[in-house]
Amino acid sequence: MKTVSCKKGELDRKWFVVNAQDQSLGRLASRVALVLRGKHTARFTPHVDTGDFVIVINVDKIRLTGLKASNKVYYTHSQYPGGLRSAVAGKVLEKHPDRLLLSAVRGMLPRTPLGRKMLTKLKVYQGAEHPHAAQQPVPLEF
Numbered sequence: 001m002k003t004v005s006c007k008k009g010e011l012d013r014k015w016f017v018v019n020a021q022d023q024s025l026g027r028l029a030s031r032v033a034l035v036l037r038g039k040h041t042a043r044f045t046p047h048v049d050t051g052d053f054v055i056v057i058n059v060d061k062i063r064l065t066g067l068k069a070s071n072k073v074y075y076t077h078s079q080y081p082g083g084l085r086s087a088v089a090g091k092v093l094e095k096h097p098d099r100l101l102l103s104a105v106r107g108m109l110p111r112t113p114l115g116r117k118m119l120t121k122l123k124v125y126q127g128a129e130h131p132h133a134a135q136q137p138v139p140l141e142f
Contacts, residue, residue, distance in 0.1 A: 006045040014052045016140035021058040029104035031142050036118045053121045060097040060126040098124040
């Protein structure tokens with residue numbers, strides 16, 4: 001019995017749409033990362049991007065559980081002296097809710113060039129409308 005490895009040319013990528021309204025940030029991000037990576041199918045190969053496209057809508061209505069809205073802090077640094085910036089998760093959710101989900105999913109993907117390519121298949125929108133109707137996305141239920 002031989003191990004079958006998926007090759008780049010034999011992939012047929014599907015499009016999924018996820019409604020993020022009233023869903024927990026971490027649970028949603030882990031499920032989306034699983035689909036982006038391709039682990040939801042039998043054709044998963046660790047060194048090939050076998051994942052599907054994911055469209056997340058209504059990300060502005062995502063739910064932060066517990067005290068994360070006031071206690072969870074995101075840090076960035078500009079690499080200059082005094083360049084440390086911090087933002088509380090509640091403020092980030094108000095101004096840029098798409099960044100909140102992108103950051104969570106990015107942390108769950110591999111930190112390699114392949115992981116960065118997987119992240120490009122994630123499309124995040126604040127409202128219920130998205131411009132990917134031509135791809136005929138299928139609702140992804142959890």
